[in-house]
Amino acid sequence: MPRLPKGFRDIGASEIREQQAMLAKIRGVYERYGFEPLETPAIEYTDALGKFLPDQDRPNEGVFSFQDEDEQWLSLRYDLTAPLARFVAENFDKLPKPFRRYATGSVFRNEKPGPGRFRQFTQFDADTVGAESIAADAEMCMLAADTLEALGIARGDYVIKVNNRKVLDGTMEEAGLVGPDSSKRRLMVLRALDKLDKFSEQDVLLLLTVGRKDTSGDFTPGASLNEDAAERILSVVTQTRQYFVPSGDTDGAKQLNKAIEENATYNAGFEELTQIQAMVRAAGYDADRIRIDPSVVRGLEYYTGPVFEAELTFEVKNEEGQTVRFGSVGGGGRYDDLVARFTGQKVPATGFSIGVSRLQAALASLGKKSADTLGPVVVLVMDKGEVAAYQKMTQTLRSAGIRAEMYLGSAGMKAQMKYADKRGSPLVVIQGSDERANKQVTLKDLIEGAKAAAAIKDNKEWKEARPAQVTISETDLVSKVREILARHEA
Template identity: 60%
Template sequence: MSEKNKKPQKLKARLPRGFVDREAADIRAANQMMETIREVYERYGFDPIETPLFEYTDALGKFLPDSDRPNEGVFSLQDDDEQWMSLRYDLTAPMARHVAENFQEIQLPYRTYRAGYVFRNEKPGPGRFRQFMQFDADTVGAPGVQADAEMCMMMADTLEALGIKRGDYVIRVNNRKVLDGVMEAIGLGGEENAGRRLGVLRAIDKLDKFGPEGVKLLLGEGRKDESGDFTKGAGLNEDQIAKLTRYISITATGTTHGVPVKDAGRDVSDMQTYRIGEVDFYTDNLATVEGLLAVAGDNATALQGIEELRTIAALTDAAGYGSLRIKIDPSVVRGLEYYTGPVYEAELTFDVTNEKGEKVVFGSVGGGGRYDGLVSRFMGQPVPATGFSIGVSRLMTALKNLGKLGQDEVIGPVIVTVMDGDVESMGRYQRFTQQLRAEGIRAEMYQGNWKKFGNQLKYADRRGAPIAIIQGGDERVQGVVQIKDLIEGKRLSGEITDNAEWREARVAQVVVPEAELVAKVKEILEHQAEDRSGPQPKDYKSEQPIYEGND
């Protein structure tokens, strides 16, 4: 075949690897969830801001990207002035840039929230995408850990507002200064060890995913995953690994840090409880803080971190948030290097079934902490800050698991059918549609091939339309419209087996004057809403004949 007669090659439609299309149900569920989160954040006095998807690469933080590889971890491009720009990796670094750039106009403490997509140039996998949504809240300019304590309380309130009951979640809290002090003690202090410290943080942050043995491998030479890919470790020696392992093994669920319930002398209903042998214990956050002193030694950094944890424990306890909701837990580290003090993580504690059919704890849906150095990079002066980020997609999955999201039926639009295609008739149909919309009723005029009326009703059925509006030539002359209750019609059609009986029944249709169209549609929609919440009697009576075909 000659080049001239060659058929042009059809373009293949391909979704980019690591990305996902979102359908209407997921978008509506996300909007529903985020509106609840907004309500809680606004109640705490936070205000919204929005930053662009792109930032100059150097503004994203010293931990990303590698100076020689601008696309390592982020998606980057060069502007026409040869400056590197990158799609934002998270929402915190852009917010820090915004604060620094507008510092003279901003009222401190600056309390803000924002939601949006972030992008990571990482290997995609099951449930792990390169584009995903986060919902953040931050307080800038508040040096005291009372801001961190309040952030944890706000997260607890948010999860409960979303329908997650107490006992099914916990906000776990630690302080990076404690771990920093331990790392100083094993010879990992100083700027020269910044890379190795980051490796340690990322390794310990995988404790829930890989367990103690997997973390040991990541603290050492590295770990190979099931696909054969090798993750380079922090390169620590055996003595350093042993000391860090002892630190992360300190948890708040042991007799050293627990108090027997029988000795409580107080209401422990808001405390995390557990059983060892025949004895029930409850976790006391202040007792857990005291237990950390055993590993801190005389390291000043670690002791400062422990004192800050003591303050957080006292504040949350005084506000009525016991360890069932907010729990001091030394195994929380968060993987990013910019955290400088308290760190916290929201974990859902109920079981779900994974892809292998195994029962597993759902796990983390968000986290954050204090990052006093992030805004300061732009300012040359100390600017304290703390914040929290929710993983929107993961939290949505959890809420769907609990039946708390996406359960509401979305009602389709009222369909105004088209019986005649001339301009005058089409204008009339469009007027009906706009009258419905003006009253807040979801409606659309049929836009397909109007000459096949049966296809219009099939379309209405596929759209989940509750009502169809019909006006042919006869009705137009009389100044009336037919209103067909599609929900009731579908129900009654199941009770009729004979076609002649169907025509005689003339089910679920009513004829009204054009002026009464909106009022009658509202009435039918109200009856349908009542039926969805419980059986109610319905009676749409009309002496007018139903429409039985195109005229």
């Protein structure tokens, strides 16, 4: 039995067309922001991609990897950022700094597929490399907002959430999580905080301390903080959120203080968030579009400063009538250490990435799906001895810019009609011996015909009525076909 590897999928005509349209819109926005296109290969040396090293026991963990003939480990890219870091490191001297590029393509992850999550999917990234300025980060947020709106997502149906890793780091320092001994617990704290939009504060407190048992009976170990430290962390996060985006009246909010006054790391992150907020607000992006939210975590190790997450806020019902939240459809942030891995030289960089496939699924359920495009005009083969004449008509239509094909199978007329129907053809061209004798062709409008047919119950009448068809002179072929097509192009 032929079958698809799990986590992969075939994509049909209408979805491809839709995706191409999306990519074009995204590209338009990225270009408008001044990014240049760059394409890098889908395969890199494994060590160029980062921390998934082939000298471990299982080089295939997370990434698809294999060895070439001289035993070097190669991997399929799992994102577009790591290859960018390689490219920048390799071409550093030639590139304009800051270097701004966009890239799109398939990325691959060797992990368990889930709902809306596949092992191959499309991302679309924009990155600025070599810019320390926080303005580069603010720009990414605005780019993200503009892109989602260009794709037809209404203001209010999405939000770009912004945080700063330094704020979280400072918060954890305050709670006593310092030094290499605590690095494991710091990761657990970050994971726990990331759940704030999903679980209650009570549950997050459990995750910070003793651990939590979920409804399926699975137990998630906690970060084993003591109560005080856990509550401190949580309250810093919620207070910081209050400071930037106050719920309720804005006047009262102005009274709020930032949560920690004395921690240098926290203050640095806080200051950057303040600047980002000031810049995007000055450019006219309000909290309904770009919002500071200190519970955003994103990837665990990699980010060093601001992080962004593009989230869809609307809910949608699936086939079973359950409400589904799509959540994150993109994200990014500042990764100042990525290029340094190759050159040793610290190169500041910031970027944003859209999960195209996921976003497309979300748009589809939002009802934004474009109508199926019409199939080609089909020229029927009534008389196998006259194939050349049919082929010529087909070419005439093609030369006029009309999508057309001659029926290439071997079946009779009835089956050819069914074929045209299944292809979604708007009309067929018929020339039997009668028409040919008079230098005429018959055009049948399949869309009108289907409507007319609905009213006819009797087969004899159906046969004789021959609805929605017209016999014309051969010389009018192109103009009459255009006329019919024009009726169906809305």
